[in-house]
Structure formats: structure tokens, C-alpha cells
Amino acid sequence: MPIRLLPPQLVNQIAAGEVVERPASVVKELLENAFDAGARSVEVDVEMGGLRLIRIRDDGCGIHKDELPLALSRHATSKIASLDDLERVSSMGFRGEALPSISSIARLSLTTRVPEAETAWRILADGSESDFQIEPAAHPKGTSVEVRDLFYNTPARRKFLRTDKTEFGHVDTLLRRMALSRFDIGFQLRHNQREVLKLRPAEGVAEQNERLALVCGEAFLENALTVDYASAGLRLHGWVGLPTFSRAQADQQFFYVNRRLVRDRLVTHAVRQAYHDVLYHGRQPVYVLYLDMDPALVDVNAHPAKLEVRFRDGRLVHDFLFGALGRALAGVKPESRAGLSASPDSVPQPTFPEPQELASRPVAAGSSRPPLQSSLPLHVLEPQVALEHLYRPAEMPRNAPAETEASFPPLGFAIAHVHNIYILAETRTGLVLVDAHAAHERVTYEKLKRQHAGGDVVSQPLLLPLNVKLSEAEADLAEQHGGDLARLGLSVTRSGVDAVLVRAVPALLGSSDAEALLRDVLAELSTHGHSLQLEQAAQAVLASMACHGSVRAHRRLTVPEMNALLREMEQTENSGQCNHGRPTWVELSTKDLDRFFLRGR
Template sequence: MPVIRVLPPELINQIAAGEVIERPSSVVKELVENSLDAGATRVEVDIEQGGARLIRVRDDGGGIAPDELPLAVASHATSKIGSFDDLEHVASMGFRGEALASVSSVARFALTSRARGAEAAFRIEVDGGKLQAARPAQHPPGTSVEVRDLFYNVPARRKFMRAERTEFAHIDDLLKSLALARSGVEFRLSHNGKPVRVWKAARDEQAALARVADVLGEEFPERSLRIDHAAAGLRLSGWVGLPTASRGQPDSQFFYVNGRLVRDRVVAHAVRQAYADVLFHGRHPAFVLYLELDPVGVDVNVHPAKHEVRFREQRLVHDFLFRSLHEALAQTRAGQAMQPAAVADTASTGAIAASSSSYGGGWSSGPAMQNRLSLGVREQPLGDYAALLGASPPRVDSSDWAAPSMAPDSPDQAPPLGFAIAQLKSIYVLAENEHGLVLVDMHAAHERITYEKLKAARAANHLRSQVLLVPLSLAVSAKEAAAAEEHAEALAAWGLELSRGGPSAVVVRRIPALLEGADVSQLTRDVLAELAQHGSSRRLQELENELLSTMACHGSVRAGRRLSLPEMNALLREMEATERSAQCNHGRPTWTQLSLAELDRLFLRGR
């Protein structure tokens, strides 16, 4: 066996660089984060040849004292932590003290800095791991770092670099994410001497939203909800895209934990569940969200590049994110996009529903309004879902649809979706509001209304469970068996009764009556897998929602049925009062608006 020996510092730094420095954008990330930690209000990034030839980052931060410059490029030397207690309260972007040492070991490196209040700046250079003595230089207060010929002494790493355009695209994407993290900092990016990006410092929320629009697209602000909610020591703020702003790829998702962009499975799972009822299959939501919590509650020291974090109260964070987003999205109703945007605070659930019925004197908001579009479902015993599933689709009875009063004379009293004027091909309802023309897919809209009514009925009635004739014994992992024992009470509340049958086994004794005929084995395994990984599971509720969605689809008014004007108006009023009514159960839009300006452009009016 070879003898054990201590590795030379240059090799140690190159090994560390292999973990931290993947490509030029990794260098930019480390340098810009250092600038932000130094309190910079302006950061300039200059790139040449996609970062292969030059990466220069300038800032106006606090600077570095001359006698500390050699320490700045030493391994594991930092001003950000000094004890284990500091490591548990990390609030800075970086803290390991290995970035500059790693970068300088695989490139020609120069650092020029002038501390605030100092009379002069000083410069040090590192070439091939050899540090030269500091010498005076000209530089305003702040720091400049130059990285030339990246990986020049590591040919194996250099050959894995991609084309110039590709590498610069990664740098551009990185700067976008950092610009969203620190809206109060000015960022400038240039490539081969040409300015590419300029983000001025945002001084208010409107300016911050303008920066979000520059990154996610000009239409995002109009197709998003502002959210700001705090509970249990956690605060979630930012913007969540409406389902209509979804994308084919998850490339417009920015989630920050205490200002740090992260990719976390707990977060991804909570967001996916929050959008489950409104997002079309295969689509991904767009969002910019900021989670703030005590640094003690999150461990950022789990990944060399700090892309991942670990929450100490994982279940608490998951449930907080899900409920905040789920309730904010639930407040979206058809016609809401035409109203002034407001902060979506989950503490004010129901405010939008109240506003949709507050128009003066235009129509009834009494018991008749509450019973519209019930489609005979109320005649069924709402607790008896098995009977409801076995029954034929409810018959549409137009006598249930109370006719509203005549439209008010004042346009200020007009509802968001206006008043019906016609039906097109027995499929679409056409309505006129103060903005122009509203088109509604009547089946999709009524499907959502019926679905929400069924969910509310299920919530109002205790779930029934059915005893298995022969208890089912399942072999599971020890972690999943422990999760079944720990969450037995919560599972029983959903009608699933499990008991531990051994170190790696569970016994299923009851299942929800609504899921009679389901694959009990697969259902139990799915639930336990989520419980073991995330500390919570919504699999039972999701399966029940799928059945309720199917029932709602069959029980809703079908395309091809002629509706009277009172029936169409009743449908519009129900849409305005129903949660998530802008999308059907499958995530498709239920309505769209054509403004007068858009109609004028179609017919070239005014030209």
C-alpha cells in the first residue's frame, strides 16, 4: 500500500475547485456573493469569451484591509464565521472561506481592494498557486477580482467547457437569479465589451416588480398574485404565477431561503401540491418566492455549492408553504384579473368572495343565489359517496337556476364578468362587461363550480371508512413502518386505519369508503412513502379529489345544451363566487377577456 502523506496546498485547492468550480458561472456566483456579503450596492460583471478568457467583478462594498489580502486567498480563511455558534446562525451567502483559494488555484487571479476610509488600494496576484506580494494600486472604495484563463493549468477540466454562447447563457441566468434575490442592489453585465444587462436598484415594491417582469417576462406581473403571509416564525412573500402563466419547463421558478436561491425537494413537493387542483397536466408554475426564518431553523452547510438546504422543522415548512400557496390560489376567481391587484394574505380568505356579492341592487344574493347550479346533487345524501358514485349523472334542472334581476343602470355596479348577451354553438357563453367581451366555456366553468361544491360537502361531513373483510398485511421499509405508527391518528381521520405489524410491516384494517375498489396495497405504499419523506401526505385527498372531479365532470352542464339568459347570468355569478373558477378541474381556462382595445385592433378601428 502507498504511504499516507499530506497533500500539498495547491492540490488541495484544486480538489476543492473541482467541487465548487464547475464552469465560469460558478466563479461568477462565488465572486458576486462575496460582493453582496461585503455590503455592495453596485456590482459590475465583465465577461470575455463566455468567461474562459476573463471574469471581472467590481463592487462598492466594504473592501479588504491590505494586511488581510493574503488571507483572502488562503484556504478556509473567512471573516463570516468564527465559532460553531456562528455556523448555526449563518446569514451570509458564503461562509466556508474556500472560494477564492479554489478559483486562484485554477486560473490567473488578481484581487484589488480599497477598504472604506483607506487612503489607497492594494493589489495581489496569484498565478498557478503562487502568491505575489501586495503592491499599491488605484481603485475606488470597494473590490475588483479578475479571473483570467480559467482552467489553464487543468486541461482535463477546460475541455469540458461548452461553447462561448452556452457558458455566457449560464452566467446570464445566474445574474438574473441574484438580481431577484437583492432587488436593492444595482447589477450590470457586459460581454466582450458590450453591455447586456442593467438592473437599477429598486427602491420600492413597484420597482422590484419591474425587475421581476424583466426576468420572467412583461406579462408575468399581470398574471401573478402578490403573496405576503407570516405564521409560526416563518414568512413567505413574493409573486406566484396564475395557472394561466404556467410553462412547459420549470425554468421560471425562483425560491429563496433567507436570500439564498435553493433547489429543495420539500419546497418542490409543497408547491406541486398547492397547484395540483388548477394546473394543466405537464405544465409548471412560475413564481418568485422568498422564505424568511430564523437561521437556526435551516442548515445551509449540506452542499459544496450551497444549492441545497436542510430544514430542521421540515414538516412545519412544508405545511406552511402548501397552505399559504393553496389558499392564495384558492382566492382566484373568474373576473378577478380585471380588479386592482392586491396582496394575497391567507389570513383574509373569503374577502374576494365577499366582494363579488357586494354590488348594489343588481341581483339577488339571498338563498336563491346559494342554490343555483346545484344540479340535483343536494337531493343526494352528501355523506353517502358510494351511493353517489354508483348513481347516474345528476340531471340538469333549469328550475334550480334562479334568474337574477335586470342589469343595474350604473356601470359601477357591473359585476366582473358582466351580463350574458348570447350563447355560441351551445358551447360558449358571451357576456359584456365594462372592459369589453367575456367568453366562457360553460362546461368547464360549471365543472369547477360543481367540483368545489362536492369538496365542500365532503369537508362538512365526516369521512366514512370501510372495514376490510380480511386485514391486509404489507411489507414496507422500517422507515415507512415507523411513519405509519407515528401518523396513525392523522391517517385514521382520513379513513385509513393502519397498525404496525412488525419492524418492517404494516396491517391495513380500514380504508375510506369513497375509495372502495382502489388498489389498497399501492395506495398505502404511496401514502407511507410521502409520510416518510415529507412528514405529510395528501395522497388520500388527491385520490378522493380525482373521484369528485370525475363526478363533477359527469354532473355538469354539457356542451350542446341551450341556456336561457337567466341561466347564463346565474352561471357567471357562481363563477365570481367560486374558488379557483378561472380553471376547470383539469387546469384548462374557463374564461377569457377581449378588451375593446383588442377588438378595435382586430377591426383596424382608429387607423
């Protein structure tokens, strides 16, 4: 066949295939235009999930009458004028393709009025980019775009759409996500003439929290940490959920680059890395995060629908995100602010006790909040005194004068070792229950990490070397990584084809089972692959080692031992979760106790 130019409408329909996937795609493009127009209020009307009608009205700057034909032409835009502009895109829309692409697969009308004009003007389009009809109309300052009968002339595309309810669900989700990028704009959403969502502009902190809670739920706001960190010309701010507040799906992960909602694998990997040793297996973190950076350092022209970006220096961005989130999560320690609520969905597994599980259990008539983990205002400090000086003397009389807030440490003082598993402690405001093994595991893990980061893990020679029988492959692995194991505090030498001698173990692990420890470490190395350097698998190995050095369940602890562990938890990063992401403690306030026993009723 001969080469020929395609007619404009077919060109626009091809472009529409890249830009418009479903009604939500149309809403996204038109909302971005409203943002660029300086709108302070946006109304979205949808009928039949967007198939019959999508109408978006804004109070932005409007479009001059003589520019209306250009607005509906391909590659015509007010956002860029040169290559330099394209390399520093700061607007939401810039391609100049959305309106002509949409008009080629729907019946589009655009009504607009600039502030200084006495009348508004309406233009109709069919995707042909010719014979535009422009007529006067009544309209306040701003622009309304009506898109009717989506895909009416491309029935094959229409067949791929879902039910009206499903398609509207995509519109609703998109609008809520975009509303989190522009707190300064008010949003209203109606479906089939019924109001579904109304958000006022949120300038203050309280109003922003209200919008965040409306979009993500009250539980997220109550279980979120505020992040605000800047370095190397980058700034990350927003909210990240506590590790114990996670979800089975990645449906509450909102990331914005220069206020643009994006999906990016580099960002996802950096966030997962920051959560990797505090999040329960298979769970997804929740977050609403904003990355501000020089527009010249990010290419927003990497995807036709502008859903993906490409960073000029991906390694810098990855390390910045990992470091910023790591700092925020490392500071999660017991803190006395209002108890944190939890949602049933944040329960990782029903096979172990989680504070969130209690949210769905009626503990007592009239109770409205389960015992929960909250945060205590502590800064990570290296212990300055020996453990024996950190606990409250057991002989201190219980009827001493009233305690002051300063005299009570955040996790309180140990009262009992319940079932030889849980530490029960009295705090100034209630009770705390601690899983001793999980807590000690985290404390040991963080100490091992600090030692490893500082050089080598301190080792302790065994009185008699231990001969361990292994498979030949395991013995080869131990020999291959002998130097790396030594840096982890394990001194291992080969003593035969299928045997090694363990001469020293990490001093922090004390009298741990050296054979079981070695086997677990070799299993971790094998899992991470022979070709990987131990440094890349170090944290997984250290976590496995820490488990061996932690107090065992059913081992009876003395009151001084329990108090010493509580004091160490208060000074340890990430002490709210064990190495596997399970919570280490829960709190029951005196208000909770009063509700359980109906006091004051």
C-alpha cells in the first residue's frame, strides 16, 4: 500500500487511544487543565459512570474567544514555547493533545469566559480540527467542558469498559487522589445528579487533616507519621503510616512529584526498602507523600497520559527517599499522645495477637477503643549507663507519694511477667503489655546493625570450638564467606569436606545455640544467592542472628530484667515492631479501663 497522510480525525483517534482509556482518563486530563487555569473550585458531574456525560466546571482564568479553535487543535498549548520549557515543565498539562483527542471519540463542547469579557463563548468539536462552531453563551468566569457519549463512534473501545458503577468508582478514586495534591482547591463530585463528594479548600493544618481523613480514612490519619525532610535540592513531605498500620493491597499509596500524581517503580522500591525490616511479610505500607524538586531534574514527558516520570538522577532520588523515610520510621518509639485507632484491614494475620485485631472485638459494653500502640516522644540515644541502673528498685513502696509525669518513663515500670511471655507494666496513664521476645529481638537487632555499620560485630570466642556437620554445599558457602562472617562476629573455619569449626559468635548473642545460629545464617546467604555480596544480605542475616540472642518465650524474667528491657526499648529505633514487622507492645489507658468497667456511668 502507498504511504499516505492520515485524516486529522483518525490521527486524533489514534492519539486518544494513548490518552483516554476510560472515563476517569478524561476526568484526569480536564482536571489538570483546570489546575493550570488557576481554578480555586472545580465541579465534576458524571452520568452513567461517565459514558453519557462528563462535565467539569472551574472558576479559572478562562480562554479568549480567538484562542478557542487553537485549544481544540493538536500540539497547540499555552504551557510551553521552546525546548527549554519542555525540559522544565511545571504545569500539569502541556502536550496539547487532550481536548482534540477527546473530541474525536465523544461529543465535546467547551464554554468559557475570561474575567474581562462581557459574555462567554461556546465551541463545539468533533475531532476534525476544522469547521468549528463558536457561539455566545451564558457562563460565569471560568470554563466548562462537556463530554457526551464517550466512544460513541468507536464501539470496539466501548466494549472494554466495565459497568457504570465500576467506571464511576475509578472516577471517584481519581478525584480523591488528585484532591490530595491540591489542598488549595475545592472539589465537588456528583453522579447521576446525586452529590457524592464535597471538599472545601483546605489551607490550614486542621482542614488538610480533615481532607486527608475523608480521603484515606480517620484510621490512617491517627496512625500516620508526619514527614518533612529536605536535602540536596529535594524535599519530601507528607504522611506515612506506622509499620503496624499496613494493608493487604497497595491501594493507599499516593505519591506526587511537583504535585503531579505518578506511579514510579523507583519510588515504590525506595519506600519498600525503607519499610523492609519493620513491615510484616506481604503487607503494603500506606502513605501520602510529596516530592518537590527542580523541574529540570525530572522528565514528565515519559508517558502519553503523564502517569510516569523519569528522574535525571534516579540513584540520588532513591537514596534520598530511602534516607528520609528511614529517619522517620526509625524514630517510631513509645510516645504519649492520644491513643491510635486501628482498622480491621490493618491486621496482617489472624495467627498472632495484633492491637488492630481488637478493634473488631466488643471488649465490654460501651467500650469504643481497644488497647493500642501509640508513640512516645523520645529521641534515639545511646544508653549512657549500665542496665542495672535503668530499672526502678523492686523494693520501692507502691504507696509512695503521687508520681510526677517526669518520674514515669514512657513504658512505665514492670509489674508482672504474664504467662512467662508478656511483660505487664504500669504507666502514668494506664497499662502497657510487651511481648518480651519480640521486643528484645528488635533491641538486639538494632545493636547488631550499629556494630556492623561501625565496622565489625564484636565477637566472643567459644571456650571449645564447635564442630558442625553440614552439607558440602553449605560448607563451601561458609568457606567462601569466611571473611564476611567474621565481620558479623562469626568465626568459622573449614574442618572437612562437610564440616566446619565455629570458634566465636557475636558477643551480643551470649550463650546462643552456635550450631543453629550458623545454619540459619547460611540459609539466609543461600536464599540471597551465592553471587550477592554479604553486605547486600547483611540486614536479613543480622535479623536472623538477633532472633537467636533474644529471650525465649516461657523463660521467667525478673523485675529488674523486665525494667531493663523496657528502658532499652525506649532508646531503640523501630522498637514498636520486631524484626518481622509484628508489634512489640500495646497500650491500655485508664480511660479504656474506665470504659471497660463502666466507671463514671
